[in-house]
Amino acid sequence: MNIETIERPEEFFALRDSWNRLLKSSASDCVFLTHEWLSSWWKHLAEDRRLSIVVARYDGHLAGILPLAVRPAQYARMMPRMLEFIGSGVIGSDYLDAFIVPGREKEVSEAFARYLKNRGLMLQFSQLRMGSCAVSGLAEPLSRNGWTIAETKLNVCPHINLANLTWESFLQQLGPNIRKNLNRYLRIIPKSFDMRVECAKSPDEGSAALEHLMELHRRRWGASGASEAFQTPAVVGFHREFVRLAAERGWLRILLLWLNGRPAAALYGLRYGPTFYFYQSGFDPEFSKHSVGVATMGLSIQTAITEGALEYDFLHGHEEYKFHWASATRDLGRIELYPSNAGARIYRQAIQFNRAARRVARRVLSKN
Numbered sequence: 001m002n003i004e005t006i007e008r009p010e011e012f013f014a015l016r017d018s019w020n021r022l023l024k025s026s027a028s029d030c031v032f033l034t035h036e037w038l039s040s041w042w043k044h045l046a047e048d049r050r051l052s053i054v055v056a057r058y059d060g061h062l063a064g065i066l067p068l069a070v071r072p073a074q075y076a077r078m079m080p081r082m083l084e085f086i087g088s089g090v091i092g093s094d095y096l097d098a099f100i101v102p103g104r105e106k107e108v109s110e111a112f113a114r115y116l117k118n119r120g121l122m123l124q125f126s127q128l129r130m131g132s133c134a135v136s137g138l139a140e141p142l143s144r145n146g147w148t149i150a151e152t153k154l155n156v157c158p159h160i161n162l163a164n165l166t167w168e169s170f171l172q173q174l175g176p177n178i179r180k181n182l183n184r185y186l187r188i189i190p191k192s193f194d195m196r197v198e199c200a201k202s203p204d205e206g207s208a209a210l211e212h213l214m215e216l217h218r219r220r221w222g223a224s225g226a227s228e229a230f231q232t233p234a235v236v237g238f239h240r241e242f243v244r245l246a247a248e249r250g251w252l253r254i255l256l257l258w259l260n261g262r263p264a265a266a267l268y269g270l271r272y273g274p275t276f277y278f279y280q281s282g283f284d285p286e287f288s289k290h291s292v293g294v295a296t297m298g299l300s301i302q303t304a305i306t307e308g309a310l311e312y313d314f315l316h317g318h319e320e321y322k323f324h325w326a327s328a329t330r331d332l333g334r335i336e337l338y339p340s341n342a343g344a345r346i347y348r349q350a351i352q353f354n355r356a357a358r359r360v361a362r363r364v365l366s367k368n
Helices: 009-014 016-025 035-045 105-119 136-144 167-173 176-192 203-221 233-248 285-290 292-307 342-367
Strands: 002-006 053-058 061-066 068-071 082-085 122-129 148-161 195-200 252-259 262-272 275-283 311-313 328-338
Touching: 002 105, 009 035, 016 035, 016 061, 035 233, 053 068, 053 105, 061 105, 105 136, 122 148, 136 148, 136 328, 167 176, 167 292, 176 285, 176 292, 195 203, 203 233, 203 252, 203 262, 203 275, 233 252, 252 292, 262 285, 262 292, 275 285, 275 292, 285 292, 292 311
Parallel strands: 082 122, 275 311
Antiparallel strands: 002 053, 053 061, 068 082, 122 328, 148 311, 148 328, 195 252, 252 262, 262 275
């Protein structure tokens, strides 16, 4: 077992095919760990991080990847220089993790742990699938070497199990109000407007649909400032690149609802493996009384069922509307691992103090 570190972007970019093959074979497989998602993130959103991907090879073949970057110290937040996942931050990468060839999980995890112990940097792994993440295998060998481990639940991902469901049987399992309203919207909207539904899958269709979606999202949330999606040129650049790559791989699903020749609502989805991921949406407030957002969500679930997806994943968030559709959730969390030196203990206390102070500040501000 050999461990190496990839620090040059061109080496990372050259790994695409072998990266995705290993990911596909692993228990961690999801769209947010694909080379397409993470390389696009690195090009547009890495900021001042330094690439530090840890790769395990066995007999010359890829056996595991820990997709990390070094984040500089953030003194205002009392955060030291640390290793974190590529894809971290506001972009919404859920289920980040290591990915390891089946059958060698323990061996590769221990090799990763020895390497990370020698690096001596704090580790912060966020947006993990709690209870089943590969990086949890690092905790035990590092704790034996005096490292301190802190686990925190951060969020939940509502989801729908679509296995063996038809559209009709799915509707029957919904609550009576949402079922009644959805059927009414889908019946009345075509009577009130010239209605057309498109599902953009190709690169050219996807690029055009993304522009409509971003504009509709801004119209929906722009005045309130309640959403951080598509707010910066870097985030927009990321999505423009990723959407084209996802379309080339057959993953893209952007639904557009047109009413009287105008885009009224849009939903940014991804079909990867057995899962349909709901990423983002938007609608024109002029059509809000017709509940075009609800109608488009329903149409996207119908699309997932028609395609044979086994799960519809709403990704992280406690938004009430997600629970109108989904009854199951999975937890997302964060694992932080601190080296055994005195400096790490001081930083851990400072981080805990800073987080407590920010929680108090949020409570005070929410009351004013």
